[in-house]
Amino acid sequence: MHPTAAVPGLSGPILSLPPTFRWGVATSAYQIEGAVAEDGRTPSIWDTFCRVPGAVADGDHADVACDHYHRMPQDVALIKDLGVDTYRFSVAWPRVQPHGRGPVNPRGMAFYDRLVDELLASGIDPWVTLYHWDLPQELEDAGGWPVRDTAYRFADYSMMVFDALSDRVDTWFTLNEPWCSAWLGYVSGDHAPGRKDFAAGMAAKHHLLLGHGLATRRMRAAAARDLQFGIALNLAAARPVTDTDLDRAAARRADGFSVRIYLDALRYGRYPDDVLADLADRDVTIPVHDGDLETISAPIDVLGVNFYFGQLFSGTDEAGNTTGPDGMPVVRDVPQDVPHTAMGWPITPDRFTELLLRLSQDYPDLPIVITENGAAFDDTADSAGFVRDEGRTEYLVDHIGAVALARQQGADIRGFFAWSLMDNFEWGYGYTQRFGIVRVDYDTQARTPKMSALWFRDTIRRIRER
Numbered sequence: 001m002h003p004t005a006a007v008p009g010l011s012g013p014i015l016s017l018p019p020t021f022r023w024g025v026a027t028s029a030y031q032i033e034g035a036v037a038e039d040g041r042t043p044s045i046w047d048t049f050c051r052v053p054g055a056v057a058d059g060d061h062a063d064v065a066c067d068h069y070h071r072m073p074q075d076v077a078l079i080k081d082l083g084v085d086t087y088r089f090s091v092a093w094p095r096v097q098p099h100g101r102g103p104v105n106p107r108g109m110a111f112y113d114r115l116v117d118e119l120l121a122s123g124i125d126p127w128v129t130l131y132h133w134d135l136p137q138e139l140e141d142a143g144g145w146p147v148r149d150t151a152y153r154f155a156d157y158s159m160m161v162f163d164a165l166s167d168r169v170d171t172w173f174t175l176n177e178p179w180c181s182a183w184l185g186y187v188s189g190d191h192a193p194g195r196k197d198f199a200a201g202m203a204a205k206h207h208l209l210l211g212h213g214l215a216t217r218r219m220r221a222a223a224a225r226d227l228q229f230g231i232a233l234n235l236a237a238a239r240p241v242t243d244t245d246l247d248r249a250a251a252r253r254a255d256g257f258s259v260r261i262y263l264d265a266l267r268y269g270r271y272p273d274d275v276l277a278d279l280a281d282r283d284v285t286i287p288v289h290d291g292d293l294e295t296i297s298a299p300i301d302v303l304g305v306n307f308y309f310g311q312l313f314s315g316t317d318e319a320g321n322t323t324g325p326d327g328m329p330v331v332r333d334v335p336q337d338v339p340h341t342a343m344g345w346p347i348t349p350d351r352f353t354e355l356l357l358r359l360s361q362d363y364p365d366l367p368i369v370i371t372e373n374g375a376a377f378d379d380t381a382d383s384a385g386f387v388r389d390e391g392r393t394e395y396l397v398d399h400i401g402a403v404a405l406a407r408q409q410g411a412d413i414r415g416f417f418a419w420s421l422m423d424n425f426e427w428g429y430g431y432t433q434r435f436g437i438v439r440v441d442y443d444t445q446a447r448t449p450k451m452s453a454l455w456f457r458d459t460i461r462r463i464r465e466r
C-alpha cells in the first residue's frame, strides 16, 4: 500500500455501522480472468459479442483482461491486504461446463477449487455468483435465455459447481442482475448476445428467474449444512420528474419493469398486474407454465442489491410527445443537474437510502447485502502507479453513508461490497472505464491500490475496532 496517502477521515452515519457488518470487494469472471481458451474453456456469448464490429469500445475483448486466471494467488493476497472479510466472485459457466450441458470440465473447476482454498487460507469468505452474464455460446446457439431449456441447463450447471464447492462456500448467488441479461442482452442489444427483440427479452427474463428458482431449490435440497441462497439485482430507484399523471405513469412503468417484475415474482410468486397489462398492450405475454411462479418464489435468505444511481422519469419526450415511435407510452430518463461519474451516471446517494427503505417496506423479512456499489472516474496515476481518486473515495463515503442511514432507519442491511476490487473489462465500454479501488496497469498487469482502497481499508478497520 502507498505509505504517504492522506485519506479522508471517518465521520457521519458510517460510524453507526456495527463491528459485525460484512465488508467485501466484488468482481466477475469474464471481466478479470482472461485465459479464455485455456484448460478446456469454450467461448461465451461475450467472447463472440466482442468480435462484433462496434459492439465494444475500441474493439476490445477480455482475452487477457486482468490475467487473474494466472495471478490468482497474488490477487487473493491483495484482497487480504484490503482487510475485507469476503470476496464475491463469479464462476465462468463455459469454463466448468464447456458445452453448457454434459459433464464437468475438471481442469476448469480446479481453478475455482484453488481460489476457494486460497481465500479460506487467507481468512476471506468466498461468496459465489453462479451467472454473471457469460452464457456458453453453444447455449445461445440453441436459442439462449429466451428458450425454456436454458433454465434447466442453468440448474444443472449450478449443481455441478455446488457439488464441487459447497463444502467450503456458504453463500450462493444464482444470477447477477437478470435485468441486464434480459434487457441489455435481448431487448436493447447493448450487451451480449446483442439481440433486439422485446418479446424474446421478456421470455429471457422469465427463464432467468425460472433458472434461479430451479437452481435454488435443488441446491437447498442438497445442502448438507446451513447455507445462504440469494440473487443480486440492479434495481432502478425510479421517481417521476414532476407530479403529473404522465410522469408518475412513466416512473411506475420503469419501476414495474426493473423492480416489481423481479421482486414480486421472487417474493410473492406473481407478476404485477400493471406490468402484465403494459405487456398486453404490446401483444407480449410472458411464457409462464403452471408452477413456474411457485418455483421462482422459492425462499431465499439474502437479497443482493447492486446500486449505482437513481433516475427521474418523464412521460413526454423532448418534443412533448407522449407516445414513442413504437406507439408505446414514452418513458424518458431525464438528465439530472447533479455531478456525474465518467460513465455519465448521476451521483445520487440519497436515492440509495430511499431505495433501501422502500425495499425493506415492500419486501420485508429479507436481509439485504449491497453486493455492488462504486464508480468510474478518469484516473491519473503518478509515476509509482498511485491514483489519488478523490471522486471515487467521495462516492464511497457518500454511498456507504447512505447505506448506514437506511440501516439507522430500520432497513436490515448486513454488508457492503465495493465494485470493484480492481479495474477490469467494463462490458461495452471495454477498458475505457475504471471501477477498481485498485489500479491495473494493463501493460504490465501491475496492481496498485488507489486512495479509495486505503480509505476503504482504514474505514473497515476503524469500524471493527470500535
Ligand code: FCB
Residues within 6 Å of the ligand: 028, 031, 176, 177, 180, 234, 306, 372, 419, 426, 427, 435
Ligand atoms: C454492474 C455489473 C458489473 C459492472 C458494474 C459497473 O451492472 O454487474 O459487472 O459492470 O455494473
